[in-house]
Amino acid sequence: MKIKKYFSLLSLFFVAFCCAQPQKTAKKTTSKDQPILLADPTIFSENGVYYLYGTTTGKTSLNGEGFMVYTSTDLKKWKGPVGAQNGLALKKGDAFGTKGFWAPQIFKFNGKYQIIYTADENIAIATSDNPLGPFKSDSKAPMFNLGKQIDPFVFVDQDGKKYLYHVRLTNGNRIFVAELKDDLSGIKEETLTECISGVLPWENTQNVPWPVTEGPTVLKHNGLYYMIYSANDFRNPDYAVGYATAKSPFGPWEKAAESPIISRKDVGINGIGHGDVFYDKKGKMKYVLHTHYDNSTDSPRKAGIIDIDFEGNKIKANAKSFVLLKE
Template sequence: MKKIVSIATLFCVFAACSQEKSTEKPKEESTSKPILLADPTVFYNNGLYYLYGTTSGDVPIGEGFQVYTSSDLKEWKGPVGAQNGLALKKGDTFGDKGFWAPQVISYKNKFYMIYTANENIAVATSDSPLGPFKSESKEPIIKTGNQIDPFVFIDEDGKKYLYHVRLTNGNRIFVAEINDDLQSIKAETLTECISGTLPWENTQNVSWPVTEGPTVLKHNGLYYMIYSANDFRNPDYAVGYATAKSPLGPWEKATDSPIISRKDVGINGVGHGDVFYDKAGKMKYILHTHFNNGAVSPRKAGLIDIDFEGAKIKANAKSFILLEE
């Protein structure tokens, strides 16, 4: 009899719990959505993070560059560019198609955007990180050939270097000193840095190997180049690094590359980003991923913690997040 009462009691308790749960309000569905930017970069200024990149959603890549803002790297607002969400708009500067891979820096009391359009590199200026970024010359920095993915590095001695990708027998990373006005290079300094020669850099064994998206920084007297390899449509698109004792090289590829790949973060096509430091001085890498593991586009912006461990760069895969607006 006791056994029967116990079972009945348990049934009543279960029923009561079920009724109690049924009175709970259903959780509201999240209204957030992924930020659809490829080749992203983050610029920090006066308490705000500004996120730019190649448009990958509703805005055609021939229209310019969107910008999003955040105060904490978690909640993002945008697009909030000065011209209908765009920080740089077609017609205000060089180029009428293929606006890719922007970088924004503060220099000489202005904000400079170095970017790709028409498979060439150009620069525009603004009084605000929100834009509008404009230029008078509407000319590319390098007048010959085709080049993409610019990154300007200013060394401790004040010399400036334009790292970029030249489209010649593969996507190859080059560097040249850039003049103080950021409008032209010193052609005699043009030097090849890196091409896709390692197995992880060309997993499909294509005849046009790709290394691209360079970011350069200096740590303990050593220069570090973080770059991506493989075609961006390849699931194995990934991030590695190389080191040099001079900004012109020669560059030695790290044996522990890639440091960020689909094996680490669980999503295809991770790469082509930029390094920045948050308010607390913590090192971050902003990058893009495929839309999901079945579709490449539109690409999504993501964030991951990286740091130096001795002379190596390590990524914390557990910190990886996709950005949402």
């Protein structure tokens, strides 16, 4: 009996001691810990709000259904998806496309918000009164029919002329440009011009027969045109970002000797690239882009931001500034 009583007292002491100690529990994963799974991202900002869009990636009910949008006021805390239609800013059926909703860009034209994007390996455009959508188009047709093309980017020059940079799938992913019609209804086909293709060693590290250059962003600085682009297949760990310069929107384009300016060697994460330039509230230049999920898995891809800037006539990236975006 004494032995039983002893063990009973010992058990009570053990329980009391354990309850009095700080409990070490596994950290619960909350929504704030979740990475934002978007590829080919772009950020549009207005009235102190940043709007993040991109290609849906990973297993989600919204995959293939259009374009999600997230919002933030500080680039750190993100809410979403918050699109007007169950998280979607553009929903399949409201505009051109049945699948492959990729690489959107958002801009304002004639007081309306425009989303230009890829679907069914063609380029289309839709309109909304709100950056959250719904983006719609009466036309269920692509902007033009000249084969397969993806990754659109609209650049408006200082003289008001508009240009569509995009990727044509012809013996590789090649970047082209064409002048847009004034009403954005299509391109002036006679102006279609090839800009660049993947011919440098860093642009085709696996030496594949279908080299890839894609995801163009074009801007102008001190009278010179800059094209920021990505090269290699997005599944390749060496997917990276470089740039080229020209004295005309049509080129000829000279690739920068210091390219790539953003790569896994700089940031330590595989598959980093295909993004867009934007400016924060202080006017600081930034580049939103995607990475592989981790260094052993390429999908789903994660969205992140890195600081970039001009140094003379060169573009430099600050690898230490890179951050992944989280909900």
